[in-house]
Amino acid sequence: MAKANIPALGLGTFRLKGEELMGSIHTALDLGYRHIDTAQMYDNEETVGAALDAHDVPRDEVFLTTKIWHDRLRHDDLLKSLQQSVNRLRTDAVDLALIHWPSPDDEVPMDEYIGALAEAKERGLARHVGVSNFTVAQLEKALSVPGGEHIVTNQIEVHPFLTNRKVVDAVKRANLTVTAYMPLAVGKVMKDDTLKRLAGKYDVTPAQLVLAWLHQKDIVVIPSSTQEAHLKANKAALDLTLDDDDIATIESLDRGERIADPDFAPAWD
Numbered sequence: 001m002a003k004a005n006i007p008a009l010g011l012g013t014f015r016l017k018g019e020e021l022m023g024s025i026h027t028a029l030d031l032g033y034r035h036i037d038t039a040q041m042y043d044n045e046e047t048v049g050a051a052l053d054a055h056d057v058p059r060d061e062v063f064l065t066t067k068i069w070h071d072r073l074r075h076d077d078l079l080k081s082l083q084q085s086v087n088r089l090r091t092d093a094v095d096l097a098l099i100h101w102p103s104p105d106d107e108v109p110m111d112e113y114i115g116a117l118a119e120a121k122e123r124g125l126a127r128h129v130g131v132s133n134f135t136v137a138q139l140e141k142a143l144s145v146p147g148g149e150h151i152v153t154n155q156i157e158v159h160p161f162l163t164n165r166k167v168v169d170a171v172k173r174a175n176l177t178v179t180a181y182m183p184l185a186v187g188k189v190m191k192d193d194t195l196k197r198l199a200g201k202y203d204v205t206p207a208q209l210v211l212a213w214l215h216q217k218d219i220v221v222i223p224s225s226t227q228e229a230h231l232k233a234n235k236a237a238l239d240l241t242l243d244d245d246d247i248a249t250i251e252s253l254d255r256g257e258r259i260a261d262p263d264f265a266p267a268w269d
Contacts, residue, residue, distance in 0.1 A: 004096065004128040004152040006177055007063050008215055009238055010035030011231075012224035014181075017044050024226045025051035029062070031231055037181075037222045039067035039100055040085055049090035059091055067100035067132055067155075070264065073113040082125050097126035098155055101133045104264035110138070111145040118147025128152045132181075135266050136170040143174060155179040158219060160189060160210060160250050161257035166269040168219070179220040182259055184210060194253060198246050208237035213250050216242055 011028045013021055013036065021044055025036060034057070038048045045066060052059060066089065072081040082097055097120060099113060117129045131142055132155035142148045154171045158164045158180035171178045184207050189195050195206040202209060207223070207230070214221050215238045225231050242250075258268065 002128065002150045002152050003175075004130075004177065006096065006153065006179065006220050007033075007035035008220055009033065009211075009235060010037045010063070010065070010179075010220065010222035012181065012222040013038045013044055013048060014042055014224060016042075016224060016226065018047060020226055021047045022051045022054075024224070024231070026055055027228050028231050029055050029057045031228070031235055033231070033235065034061055035063040035065075035222070037065045038089075039098075040069045040072075040081060041067070041100060045085055045088040049088055053090050063095045064089065064091065065096040065098065066094050067098040068117075070099075070101040070103060073099070073103050073108040073116075075112055075116040075119075078113055078116040079120055079123070079125070082120050086125055093124055094126050096128045096130060096152070097121075098130045098132045098153070099134075101262075101264065102131070102135075102138050102266055110141055111147075114142050114145050114151075115147045118150050121150055130154065130176075132156065132179075133260070133265065134167075135269050136166055138266060139167070139170055139174065151176060153177040153179050153220070155181055155222075157182050157258060157260050158214065159183050159185040160192070160195065160213075160253040161185050161255050162259075163251055163254040164269075165254070168217075172218075177220055178218070179222065180214050181222055183214055183221045183223050185257070186259055192253065194249065198249060201246070202240060202242070204237065204240060205233060208233055208240060209242070210250070211237035212240035212242055213247055216247065
């Protein structure tokens, strides 16, 4: 199986634009972040590229991920759109190109877009490739088609209220990396009484507690923040080690609460 050394903590950029995004990236890079996550659908690749260009951290030290939107999964469309992303990001190649969502209703056959993704890697547009929002069955199918052997990660929603255990286990069984988006459940972790109580035990915030939990499970996290204090705290969270009992308590909060569930989403596990 293909492997990629994806930094354990990345900066998410969903819903961030313009000066706010530029500031977030520069602050994160100043603090030592070396992993930035964007997507075609976020409509901010140009700003991400400009921010990386303007900062003195060399491009080859930053792990840069983008994602290909589901309306451009046909072979030629995928390759063309990824080239456009690379251009907008002011780079020669992204470190990781992901299929953002599986093709709705299998409109585009999986072997076509997984094959095109592998071709993008061969052409040098992406150093690594992967998928996002794939169910267990979809991941197994993706790994079985030509080009699927290059897949390194499945980026999925994971937080205490949606531990997504079936998919996490399937990704790990395949010796791939789990990447968690929305790890803080769009701020909901900060309001949960159980998480607040546990965080107090470790003298950290609920956000830090949750990031530490995911890190301890070898799950890459990509929280977003525009505030230096939060960016710093998120980074410090990776040094925290939680007791097994507390991990079990966090995981007992799972209630299948999915935040990213658009009408074109697959039939979830």
